[in-house]
Amino acid sequence: MPQTNRQIVLDQIPQGKLSPEHFKLVATDAPAPAEGEALVRTRYISLDAANRAWMQGATYRSALSSGQVMAGGAIAEVVESRDPSLAPGDLVSGDIGWQDYAAVLARRLQKLPRLEPVTHLMSVFGVAGLTAYFGLLECGQPKPGETVVVSAAAGSVGSIVGQIAKLKGCRVVGIAGGKAKCEWLKAELGFDEALDYKSGELKRAMREALPSGIDVYFDNVGGDIFEACLFAMNAHGRIACCGAVSQYDGPPPAHGPRGIPGLIVTKRLRLRGFIVSDFDAQREAALKDLQGWVADGRLKVQEDIVEGLENTPAALIGLLAGENRGKRMVKVR
CATH class of the missing domain: 3.40.50.720 (NAD(P)-binding Rossmann-like Domain)
Structure with a gap:
């Protein structure tokens, strides 16, 4: 039985201030992964000022267009895999978008370690x-x-x-x-x-x-x-x-x-x-430093977690208005 996949679509490209009317919540069936892909279930969506910049034109990624599932980084769990590098239950991150489920090429996903709280993988260790x-x-x-x-x-x-x-x-x-x-x-x-x-x-x-x-x-x-x-x-x-x-x-x-x-x-x-x-080659050394500073209390972590996929547009608008302290993210499930 296919799972329902809620998606938040960028319904209109904003010409001025971003507002809830620029987005639309739709529902479809969860996709089936093709060869080399993994079906993932989104757990946390990252909210960043860059989300708004992508609506203005190409940056380090292609520009967004109206009718497209809103793009965004996320932490997700593998549900089904058709690539040997990933297995059900693995935790991954990638450009998964504002939706419950996505079928993504395994090579575009980064496998994450299991640690608590998992939200640190999006904030201080992300x-x-x-x-x-x-x-x-x-x-x-x-x-x-x-x-x-x-x-x-x-x-x-x-x-x-x-x-x-x-x-x-x-x-x-x-x-x-x-x-x-x-x-x-x-x-x-x-x-x-x-x-x-x-x-x-x-x-x-x-x-x-x-x-x-x-x-x-x-x-x-x-x-x-x-x-x-x-x-x-x-x-x-x-x-x-x-x-x-x-x-x-x-x-x-x-x-x-x-x-x-x-x-x-x-x-x-x-x-x-x-x-x-730009600094992928130095990632592990940086994470070692960050993890050490957090562990000994010298680096404090502040996270701002909003509940519910349906609240993602309002949460981004609030971030652009400066509502948050620390890393803002949406807990999907």
Whole structure:
């Protein structure tokens, strides 16, 4: 008897702000796996700002189109396999999409270890943790005593970036939205300072909090915050460009950051864009570090879990509005 497969479809490509009306919940039969494929049942869906960017055009993956099952990374369990590398019961991750079941080529799935809580495989030991690790340490290359600034500091990546920077002996300043998030960053995660970009006084707050400038800036947002940090960079500063969430949901900005060519030259800045798969060869070493820091309590894990596949669109919209602390995901079943 075929299992019912609920799917969330991108019904319309948004032209402005993302809203629930852009999605549609449909039901069909679960697919049968072909040779070389595995049928998987989704357990947790990752929510990321990149989900919104994929609606705008091709990035490091092809653009989404209307009528398509909404794409997204997920943790899933193998139900049936027609490839010798996987067996029923195996836990895997991959681009499975917003649905209960999917038939996926086994070579496009990554087999995961069994550990508890399983959600850590999506947060600190998944893309979020590895993005923070490589973006900061490989692209930012912080040195003890330097000042590191991270935007979207209360989010899945930023909250880990700041903690790793502290572990490496840096002074850490986070930029986040709202007084409560800023207090949490300092009181719970050990940030030296946290600045509320919603206060309307970010530039003044930056002058007070950063009298010696910025050595490393980890950028998750782009836009005005990127511009403000760019002008505060020290000579030979490094900028790790991870994302630009401020520009994903809504009309394009009226202008780009001003003065970039002159600043880059005169301050000899290094800007590096990256995605986590650039560092696949170093993955195991990074995981060993992350697992050790979590085990000894030096790296705190914050997860924001929303229940129910049907709530995935609202959960993504909320993430884009900055509702979450730490890694947001949806528990499907």
